[in-house]
Amino acid sequence: MTLSATPGRIQIVRSIASASLLAILTLCCTAQSPKPSSTPDPAFVAEDVHVAPYRRQPELRGSFSGKQYILRDATMANMISMANSFDPKYVVGGPTWLDWNRYDVFALMPPKAQQNEIRPMLRSMLADRFKLVTHTENRPLPAYVLTATPDKLKIKKANPTDDAGCQVKPQNPPPGTVPRIVVSCRNVMMGDFVSFLRRFSAAHLTSAVVDSTGLTGAWDFDLEFTEKNKLAAAGADAVTLFDAIDKQLGLQLTMGTSPIPVLVIDSVNEKPTPNSPGLAKVMPPATPAEFEVSVIKPSKPDTKMDGDLSGGQIKIQGATLDFLIRTAWDLPNNGPMLQGAPKWLTEDHFDILAKAPREPGAPELDEDDLLPMLRQLLAERFKLVTHTEDQPLDAYNLVAVNPRLQKSAPDTRTKCGQMPGADGKDPRATNPILNRLLTCQGITMAQFAGQIQTLASGYIKTPVLDNTGIDGAYDFTLSYSGANKVRGGGAPEDLAPIDSSAAADPNGAISFFDALNKTLGLRLVKVKRPISVLVIDHVDEKPTEN
Numbered sequence: 001m002t003l004s005a006t007p008g009r010i011q012i013v014r015s016i017a018s019a020s021l022l023a024i025l026t027l028c029c030t031a032q033s034p035k036p037s038s039t040p041d042p043a044f045v046a047e048d049v050h051v052a053p054y055r056r057q058p059e060l061r062g063s064f065s066g067k068q069y070i071l072r073d074a075t076m077a078n079m080i081s082m083a084n085s086f087d088p089k090y091v092v093g094g095p096t097w098l099d100w101n102r103y104d105v106f107a108l109m110p111p112k113a114q115q116n117e118i119r120p121m122l123r124s125m126l127a128d129r130f131k132l133v134t135h136t137e138n139r140p141l142p143a144y145v146l147t148a149t150p151d152k153l154k155i156k157k158a159n160p161t162d163d164a165g166c167q168v169k170p171q172n173p174p175p176g177t178v179p180r181i182v183v184s185c186r187n188v189m190m191g192d193f194v195s196f197l198r199r200f201s202a203a204h205l206t207s208a209v210v211d212s213t214g215l216t217g218a219w220d221f222d223l224e225f226t227e228k229n230k231l232a233a234a235g236a237d238a239v240t241l242f243d244a245i246d247k248q249l250g251l252q253l254t255m256g257t258s259p260i261p262v263l264v265i266d267s268v269n270e271k272p273t274p275n276s277p278g279l280a281k282v283m284p285p286a287t288p289a290e291f292e293v294s295v296i297k298p299s300k301p302d303t304k305m306d307g308d309l310s311g312g313q314i315k316i317q318g319a320t321l322d323f324l325i326r327t328a329w330d331l332p333n334n335g336p337m338l339q340g341a342p343k344w345l346t347e348d349h350f351d352i353l354a355k356a357p358r359e360p361g362a363p364e365l366d367e368d369d370l371l372p373m374l375r376q377l378l379a380e381r382f383k384l385v386t387h388t389e390d391q392p393l394d395a396y397n398l399v400a401v402n403p404r405l406q407k408s409a410p411d412t413r414t415k416c417g418q419m420p421g422a423d424g425k426d427p428r429a430t431n432p433i434l435n436r437l438l439t440c441q442g443i444t445m446a447q448f449a450g451q452i453q454t455l456a457s458g459y460i461k462t463p464v465l466d467n468t469g470i471d472g473a474y475d476f477t478l479s480y481s482g483a484n485k486v487r488g489g490g491a492p493e494d495l496a497p498i499d500s501s502a503a504a505d506p507n508g509a510i511s512f513f514d515a516l517n518k519t520l521g522l523r524l525v526k527v528k529r530p531i532s533v534l535v536i537d538h539v540d541e542k543p544t545e546n
Contacts, residue, residue, distance in 0.1 A: 040124070041120035041121065041123045041124040041127075042110070042117060042120055042121055042124065043121055043124040043125070043128070044069070044107040044108060044109065044110075044121050044124070044125060045107075045108040045109065045110055045282065046107070046108040046276060046279055046282040046283050047105065047106070047107045047108070047125055047129065047275070048104075048105070048106040048107075048275055048279060048283060049103060049104075049105050049106075049125070049129050049272045049275065050103065050104055050272070050275070051101070051102070051103060051104075052072065052073050052074075052102040052103055052104045053104075055073065055330060056330055056332075056453075056454050057454060058073040058102050059073055060072070060073055060074050060075070060078050061073065061366065061367075062074070063363050063364045063366070064115055064118065065362060065363040065364065066109065066113075067108070067109055067362070067363070068106065068107065068108060068109060068362075068363045069105075069107045069109055069118055069121075069122075070104075070105065070106050070107070070363050070366070071103070071104065071105040072104050072366060072368060073102045073104070074102060074103055074104070074105065075098065075099050075100065075101065075102055075103075076094075076097070076098045076099075076101060076103070076130070076268060077091060077094075077098045077099045077413070079103070079105075079122060079126060080098075080126065080132065080134070080263070080265065082119065082122060083119055083120075083122040083123040083126055084119075084123065084134070084263055085119065086262075086263045087198075087208075089207075089208075090141075090208070090260060090261065090262045090263060091262070091263045091265065092139075092262050092263070092264055092265070093264045093265040093266070093411070094265030094268060094413075095268065095270065096411070096412060096413050096414050096442050096473065097270060097413075097414060098265070098268075098413050099413045099414060099415050100413070100414040100415070100447075101270065103272070105125070106283065107121070107125065108282060108283050109121075126268075128273070129272040129273050130268050130269045130272055130273075131267065131268065131269045131273075132265070132267070132268045132269075133265075133266040133267045133268070134263050134264060134265050134266060135263075135264050135266060136261055136262065136263055136264070137261075137262060137264060138259040138260065138261055138262070139259065139260060139262050140257050140258070140259055140260075141207070141208065141257065141258070141259075141260040141262075142207045142255060142256075142257060143207050143208040143209065143210045143255075143256060143257065143258040143260055144205050144207055144208070144209045144210070144253050144254070144255055144256075145209075145210050145212050145253070145254055145255075145256040145258060146190070146193075146194060146197075146209060146210065146211050146212060146213055146245075146251055146252070146253050147212050147213055147251065147252045147254070148213035148214065148215055148250070148251050148252070149250070149252070152250040153249075153250040153251075154221070154248060154249055154250035155219045155220065155221040155249050155250065155251075156219065156220045156221065157217060157218075157219060157220075158186060158187040158188070158217070158218040158219050158220045159187065159220075160187065160218065162186050162187040162220075163186060163187065164186065164187035164188060164192070164218065165185070165186065165187075165188065165192075166183055166184070166185040166186075166188055166192075166193065166196045166200075167183070167184050167185075168181060168182070168183055168200075169182040169183070169184055177237070178226065178230050178233050178234040178237065178238075179230075180224050180225060180226050180227075180239065181224070181225055181226070181227060182222065182223070182224045183196075183200075183222065183223040183224075184222050185219070185220065185221050185222070185223070186220050187218045187219075187220065188218055188219055188220075188221075189216075189217070189218050189219070190211045190213045190215045190219070191211050193211075193219075194209045194210065194211045197209050204228050204240075204241045204242075205241075206424070207255070208258070208260050209253075210258040210260075212258075213251065221248075221249055222248070223244050223245070223248055223249065224239065224244060224248065225239045225240060225241045225243070225244035226238045226239050226240065228240075228241075232429075241253070242254075286369075289356045289357070289365065289369060289373060290356070290373065290376070291314075291354040291355060291356050291373060291377060292355060292356065292357045293353070293354065293355045294352070294353070294354040294355075294377055294381070294546070295351075295352070295353045295354070295546050296350055296351070296352050296381050296543045296546065297350065297351050297546070298348070298349065298350060298351075299317060299318045299319075299349035299350055299351050303317055303318035303349060303351070304317075304318050305317070305318040305319055305323070305349075306318060307319070307352075309367050309370045309371070309374075310367075311364060311365075312355065312356045312357075312358050312364060312365040312370075313353070313354060313355040313356065313370075314352055314353070314354040314370055314373075314374060314377075315352070315353050315354075316350075316351065316352045317351040317352075318349050318351070319349060319350055319351075319352070320345065320346050320347070320348065320349055320350075321345050321348065321350065321378075321382065321539070322338070322341060322345040322346045324350070324352070324374070324378060325338060325345075325378065325384070325386075325534070325536075326338060327371070327374070328371050328372075328374040328375045328378060329371075329375065329386075329534050330371070331534060332453070332457060332461055333457075334461065335461025335462065336393050336394070336461060336462065336531070336533065337461070337462065337531065337532075337533050337534065338533065338534050338536070339391065339533045339534070339535045339536070340535045340536035340537065341536055342536075342539070342541075344541055345536075345539070348541065350543070352377075354373070354374075354377055356369075356370070356373065380544070381543040381544050382539050382540050382543050382544075383538060383539065383540045383544075384536070384538070384539045384540075385536075385537040385538040385539070386534055386535060386536055386537060387534075387535055387537060388532055388533065388534055388535065389532070389533065389535055390530035390531065390532055390533075391530065391531060391533050392528050392529065392530055392531075393462055393528070393529070393530075393531040393533070394462065394526055394527075394528060395462040395463065395464070395465070395526070395527055395528070395529050395531060396452075396460060396462070396464045396465075396524040396525065396526055396527070397464070397465050397466075397467040397524070397525050397527050398445065398448070398449040398452070398464055398465065398466050398467060398468055398522060398523075398524060399467050399468055399522065399523050399524075399525050400468040400469065400470055400521065400522055400523075401517065401521050401522065401523045402521035403468070403470060403520065403521045403522065404519070404520055404521040405470070405474040405476060405520060405521070406474060406475050406476060407472060407473070407474060407475075408441060408442045408443075408472075408473040408474055408475050412441050412442035412473065412475065413441070413442050414441070414442040414443050414444075414447065414473065415439075415440065415441050415442065415443070416438070416439070416440035416441075416443050416447070416448065416451055416455070417438070417439065417440075417455075418436065418437060418438060418439075418455070419437065419439050420437060420439060420477075421439045421475075421477040422441075422475075427479045428479075431508075433481055433485055433507060433508050433509050434479045434480060434481055434509075434510060435481060435482050435485060436478075436479070436480050436481060436482055436512070437477065437478070437479050438455055438477065438478040438479075438480070439476075439477045439478075440474075440475065440476055440477075441475040442473045442474075442475065443473055443474060443475075444466075444471075444472070444473050444474075445466045445468045445470045445474075446466040448466070449464045449465055449466035450463070450464070450466075452464040452524075456512040458482055458483030458484065458512075459483050459511070459512045459513065460512075460524075462531050463531065464524065465529075467525075468522065476519070476520055477519075478512075478515045478516065478519055478520070479510070479515060479519075480510045480511060480512050480514070480515035481509035481510050481511065483511070483512075485507070485509045486509045486510075486511045
């Protein structure tokens with residue numbers, strides 16, 4: 001978990017905790033069939049597999065220590081993709097919950113097991129614990145097709161003794177200019193170049209890339225182009241990847257249709273089989289860790305909020321105790337779900353450095369391990385005492401006014417997040433004031449209501465309940481402005497919820513409330529209802545001595 005500050009707002013950004021897991025995820029993103037094998041997949045020694053606990057912002061992460069392989073907040077689609085080396089786009093079929101339900105996996109590796117053995121063990125676990133059955137087949141799908149015209153080629157035959165591969169060269173552009181990506185490929189076959197493009201140019205190439213050049217042997221060439229998200233800034237100097245391939249290599253990369261290998265899910269269970277009765281003997285529950293070193297001190301004036309929770313340590317600077325408490329209990333950055341806070345809780349700032357011990361071969365501590373340790377640290381150093389209780393608070397119910405919802409196809413997987421819709425259109429590129437683009441598919445109104453507090457955090461500070469009376473699953477896209485855009489400045493967390501009856505914003509901003517009403521015919525109605533809150537019973541303004 002990385003903590004970063006933007007003007008007037010503190011934001012938590014989660015990232016994958018382990019380079020090992022990142023490597024596995026990178027390797028998964030291909031569209032080729034795994035090679036069949038006559039030998040059964042190896043298996044983990046033992047596994048603890050369970051539904052992941054609720055988190056406001058779940059995200060896949062994990063680690064590999066040599067002794068243990070850990071996945072947290074993994075969807076079934078995540079696990080199937082990693083286990084079979086398949087890009088998630090080409091894992092097809094299966095139940096609607098494949099991208100929605102999340103699981104935690106703690107697996108004990110066999111002695112001297114290597115990282116490259118994780119994938120087949122994960123396949124074995126999915127087949128055993130979730131009864132997963134799949135098969136591969138080719139289907140005609142949209143794809144970028146690389147073709148060649150012999151008399152237009154600008155690439156050279158390679159020296160077969162040279163090292164083979166494509167490398168990205170670092171650039172030092174003049175000040176004020178937009179840097180380009182420069183790729184140098186030597187002794188590379190076209191099939192390998194296509195594989196490189198798949199991995200490296202995901203932002204440009206949203207579909208599979210297929211080699212139809214007919215070129216044999218290995219080649220040398222250089223490629224220079226502008227990153228997709230910097231094309232506008234580069235202006236007349238911008239060079240798209242497609243133009244670069246055409247003008248610099250004499251090849252053509254165009255959208256077409258091609259048979260693409262897909263992994264078809266024939267059947268899979270939503271609930272894993274129970275853990276082994278003897279699991280506790282083989283994988284004893286970890287003793288709650290304590291920090292072996294902790295230093296807390298007041299921040300210097302004007303210190304910007306920054307820091308992270310990773311690598312078995314907490315390193316934060318410029319944080320208020322209000323923020324630390326909300327982080328430790330996974331509460332929204334602002335709002336009424338923290339009660340009993342003295343005024344100074346949002347005024348005094350602290351730097352914290354806390355390190356946990358780690359035994360050789362033990363898995364790296366995740367934020368799920370570090371946050372309880374942070375709670376304990378705050379209790380020890382600030383004498384923090386809390387309890388939870390239900391209190392009547394302002395909240396919202398989702399209701400139907402004049403519903404305009406598109407029914408999902410029966411096999412549509414449930415997804416919801418900040419991303420373009422199926423048409424690929426992104427109004428944020430042409431109208432920056434509409435800086436939020438929410439796309440949901442295969443989602444019920446109850447599921448949508450449960451996500452609103454997180455997805456529209458600048459507007460909504462308490463959980464939302466579904467009161468639409470609408471059954472079934474739906475697809476929709478909402479384009480709207482962040483709460484700070486609507487009020488013309490200030491952080492979303494510093495704003496009271498904006499009433500849907502408010503006049504249109506003169507700068508063209510559209511509130512989440514208005515977008516919900518005008519686009520979907522739904523409305524958020526304010527009500528009073530009991531909400532579970534964290535109550536501060538006691539907290540000292542100054543921490544105990546280091």
